[in-house]
Amino acid sequence: MIGIFKKKPETLPLRHYGDPVLRKKARPIAAVTPELRKLAEQMIATMYASRGVGLAAPQIGKSIRLIVLDTMPGKDDLPPDATPGEILLAPFMPLVLVNPEVAEASKETEVASEGCLSVPKIFGDVERPAYVLLRATLLDGEKVEVECGGLLGRCIQHEIDHLDGVLFPDRLAKVELEMVTEEIEKLEARTQAALKKAK
Ligand SMILES: [Zn+2]
Numbered sequence: 001m002i003g004i005f006k007k008k009p010e011t012l013p014l015r016h017y018g019d020p021v022l023r024k025k026a027r028p029i030a031a032v033t034p035e036l037r038k039l040a041e042q043m044i045a046t047m048y049a050s051r052g053v054g055l056a057a058p059q060i061g062k063s064i065r066l067i068v069l070d071t072m073p074g075k076d077d078l079p080p081d082a083t084p085g086e087i088l089l090a091p092f093m094p095l096v097l098v099n100p101e102v103a104e105a106s107k108e109t110e111v112a113s114e115g116c117l118s119v120p121k122i123f124g125d126v127e128r129p130a131y132v133l134l135r136a137t138l139l140d141g142e143k144v145e146v147e148c149g150g151l152l153g154r155c156i157q158h159e160i161d162h163l164d165g166v167l168f169p170d171r172l173a174k175v176e177l178e179m180v181t182e183e184i185e186k187l188e189a190r191t192q193a194a195l196k197k198a199k
Pocket residue numbers: 115116117118158162
């Protein structure tokens with residue numbers, strides 16, 4: 001029997017540190033259209049292909065407020081101290097968030113190592129609020145407002161930063177930043193050389 005192959009969504013080229021699109025403030029999305037759904041599918045495919053846990057639209061060159069993430073490879077093993085957001089959003093993974101915003105952030109902070117598909121092979125410890133109140137629209141139009149912590153809370157903050165033109169090295173402490181400055185400058189030069197060539 002010949003199977004019917006559902007065409008896999010194509011992956012999109014990633015933009016890297018030094019690309020000006022990563023520094024722009026992304027514009028809000030007015031409506032969820034079939035094109036937007038298709039883009040979200042392609043972003044999810046791109047995120048999985050690159051083994052990332054999150055991806056924001058500017059990272060594939062679209063300056064719009066759209067992020068995708070999947071912070072739960074094992075959907076059944078939520079931590080015992082899971083926040084309401086981790087519990088509520090687990091069934092939606094991979095999750096697509098339209099116009100996500102941090103409505104409130106905890107005073108309590110946490111430090112953890114971060115990396116980024118736009119800053120490959122570079123990692124650093126970033127201090128962020130331990131909990132945030134996420135406000136966003138899901139692809140089906142449902143609005144959510146929920147407290148998120150853990151990896152989900154961190155990933156949401158990292159991806160929303162992308163929508164505001166902020167990259168994780170901007171948030172590194174001075175010593176941490178100094179350790180990766182040379183690598184970042186090399187990456188930036190490579191990106192800009194590639195962009196010039198493509199013109
Ligand atoms: Zn990133």
